[in-house]
Amino acid sequence: MTTLFDPRDPAVRTDPYPVYRRLRETDPVHRSDFGFWVLSRYADVDAVLRAPGVSSEFYRNPSWAQRRGGLDSPLVRSVRSWLLMLDGPAHRRIRGVIGKVFTRAAVDRLRPRVAAETNRLLDAAGEGRTDLIASLALPLPVTVTCDLLGLPTDDRDRFRRWTEQISRVIDPAITAADVAELNRAETEFRAYVTGELDRRRATPRDDILSLLAHTEVDGVRLTDHEIIANVLFLFVAGHETTVNLIGNGLLALLRHPGQLKLLREHPELIPGAIDEITRFDAPVQIASRLLDDQVVLDDVALPVGSKVMLLFGAACRDPERYADPERLDVTRTGIKNLAFSGGPHYCLGAALGKMEAATVFRALLDRYRVIELTGEELCWRPNVSFRGLERLPLDLAH
Numbered sequence: 001m002t003t004l005f006d007p008r009d010p011a012v013r014t015d016p017y018p019v020y021r022r023l024r025e026t027d028p029v030h031r032s033d034f035g036f037w038v039l040s041r042y043a044d045v046d047a048v049l050r051a052p053g054v055s056s057e058f059y060r061n062p063s064w065a066q067r068r069g070g071l072d073s074p075l076v077r078s079v080r081s082w083l084l085m086l087d088g089p090a091h092r093r094i095r096g097v098i099g100k101v102f103t104r105a106a107v108d109r110l111r112p113r114v115a116a117e118t119n120r121l122l123d124a125a126g127e128g129r130t131d132l133i134a135s136l137a138l139p140l141p142v143t144v145t146c147d148l149l150g151l152p153t154d155d156r157d158r159f160r161r162w163t164e165q166i167s168r169v170i171d172p173a174i175t176a177a178d179v180a181e182l183n184r185a186e187t188e189f190r191a192y193v194t195g196e197l198d199r200r201r202a203t204p205r206d207d208i209l210s211l212l213a214h215t216e217v218d219g220v221r222l223t224d225h226e227i228i229a230n231v232l233f234l235f236v237a238g239h240e241t242t243v244n245l246i247g248n249g250l251l252a253l254l255r256h257p258g259q260l261k262l263l264r265e266h267p268e269l270i271p272g273a274i275d276e277i278t279r280f281d282a283p284v285q286i287a288s289r290l291l292d293d294q295v296v297l298d299d300v301a302l303p304v305g306s307k308v309m310l311l312f313g314a315a316c317r318d319p320e321r322y323a324d325p326e327r328l329d330v331t332r333t334g335i336k337n338l339a340f341s342g343g344p345h346y347c348l349g350a351a352l353g354k355m356e357a358a359t360v361f362r363a364l365l366d367r368y369r370v371i372e373l374t375g376e377e378l379c380w381r382p383n384v385s386f387r388g389l390e391r392l393p394l395d396l397a398h
Ligand code: HEM
Pocket: 056, 083, 084, 085, 095, 145, 234, 235, 237, 238, 239, 241, 242, 245, 278, 283, 284, 287, 288, 338, 339, 340, 341, 342, 344, 345, 346, 347, 348, 349, 350, 352, 353, 354
């Protein structure tokens, strides 16, 4: 037992990459003293994501559910239907319906709305000193998810409050006071979306919520409970991830001015650069799995019942997979991006998240001649599964 990796260590929050390198080099299948196996090599993370007998149903762990109000609390009942937390046929059935309506074409239709909302937020930010997280990265994704689903953007502030509260369900440090607040937020959210869903059933509209209410896969529709739980999950899944992609991505570019200059001179490179930016500083650093079957990695057998932590951030910088992995190279090709996971749970919103980030970077470069860090000390949000800045203070000039 060692403390080779402690995701709560402030030094790891600030810069996890030296620890990831040490793990990959000295103990890539690491038995941590907090009871998880910790995997840091690309090949191992990829293998576990795709292996049969690997479960995402974390709520099955009695202490996980108990700490969140029990299996029948409003919050845990919702989480038990989230795509992210399901395995096998139950997962395939819900993913089949959501995948059928959340298509590339649906993402393309959102492009003008994302550009308009980005411009609206940047108009408000103006010139001079601004915190780009507060002024742009945080408000944008919730509005985009409202647009995606066809929910009223006038209520974006309520959706943002619910999303921010309920996102804390996956935080291992959740408290009893949090749980009471989260259960209240879930109940309010469910009442709101139930009303919207009833209206779509009476009069379908040209939006994804209507499609979710009416789409069948193999003759079966989703129940109202499943639709509402996964509408909530879409808000949660698209929120902090996208905030962090925008924040981490811009920070990486500002710390590599040559790469930023290249994108300024060749904006057509921006969409392709997003995969590299995501690889370089992954918005989701950690995913967890439970083993229902044994998994063998090299010579180490991970027994049935093991809890496994997959370090996406470490896998994305594995020199066995990427040449010169610590270098940001926006022209890099051949990225098979584990930052969006892999196997059955591969991110359904990857195209949308990448489009949002590309739109933001394009708008910033079009609009501002000067984009500079202010020199204020940067600080990272405490949630261990994610990696993102609390604030990104910038000086902006046209
Ligand atoms: C922008 C950056 C984003 C990143 C880095 C990201 C990353 C991820 C990751 C790592 C997973 C899988 C976790 C696991 O395997 O346990 C995931 C799943 C998912 N993401 Fe994203 N995501 C992003 C944006 C979005 C957006 C914008 C949406 C939708 C609005 C979205 C919807 C989903 C859904 C529905 C799943 C669950 C898929 C399943 O379990 O079958 N994501 N995402």
